[in-house]
Amino acid sequence: MTVTRGLEGVVATTSSISSIIDDTLTYVGYDIDDLAENASFEEVIYLLWHRKLPNKAELEELKQQLAQNSALPKEVLDHFKMYPIDKVHPMAALRSAVSLLGLYDDEADVMEQSANYEKAIRLQAKMPSIVTAFARVRKGLEPVAPREDLSFAANFLYMLTGEEPDEIAVEAMNKALVLHADHELNASTFTARVCVATLSDVYSGVTAAIGALKGPLHGGANEAVMKMLTEIGSLENVEPFVRNKLANKEKIMGFGHRVYRQGDPRAKHLREMSKKLTELTGEPHWYEMSTRIEEIVTGEKKLPPNVDFYSASVYHSLGIDHDLFTPIFAVSRVSGWLAHILEQYDNNRLIRPRAEYIGPGKQEYVAIEARD
16 A cells, blocks of 8 residues: 555546646636636526526526525524633634534425435525624624525625625625635535535534634634734834745745645636725735735745635734634635535545555453553
């Protein structure tokens, strides 16, 4: 057997959902640049699940299905109030809430294709409701009910703040959702596929994926980036901070990527949104600090920024709490998880790799009385 640590370069399955070839990311053959500039997140959801862009009637039907399934069971809302609010990270709350949702879905263990698709609708619809409801409940506020006349991106911001967002905020949120929707066989997506390959249910697959996304080497990187920017504080502090990190061989979050060599194609879109939003909010130093960090790290280490790096200042400029950055990632990426879960069910094989054993050789049992 040949051991490949981290499964780097190992092709584990075939998929028709997304691809990363020569540093170009596509969803079902559509370049991410094209989709980021032109598509709504709802169109991207449909594309990932049906492998084609929707016509007007199909898009309207999906929007109605999402709106009609966005409400949370009262038991889930009540559950939030039982959490030790000052200690619970929103990703832990999201993971628990998704698992809990499965208890209130009569079709949770029904494995027919149509039932699994309906569960996908319900989960996609409820993810933003979970994140925004928890964000408000922990502050002593009541959850805000979604509005059917708002887009997915606008509804998320509305449910979070209780105020209708402006056009630039909706554009930024929609773009972030599109850019994060899927990314081939990343850690959380692979986790979801491994889980459901046992023929476990959709809720288990998404719960497992959220657990994987929670780590700072995956979805948690954007929160870590904002923590770093806050710690640096001002433009003049950037160079000594970064050069000290580099000298001590410490990791600077938001740079480099396992599958890209010339740079993450998603990063430039959020870089532009960061510049625009920080100017509008009167806090251009976040963008200026970010670009200076990029200059130093890319110049010294030849590591370009990834999608997490500029998403941090974008979300901050939208007034979003820093520990909600990764849950927002999940609100988007669940569209990809669900696409992969449905694809796995359609052509399933149990995922069971091997490990090279490096422990001691043949040993014999010794009675406890005779052990040292």
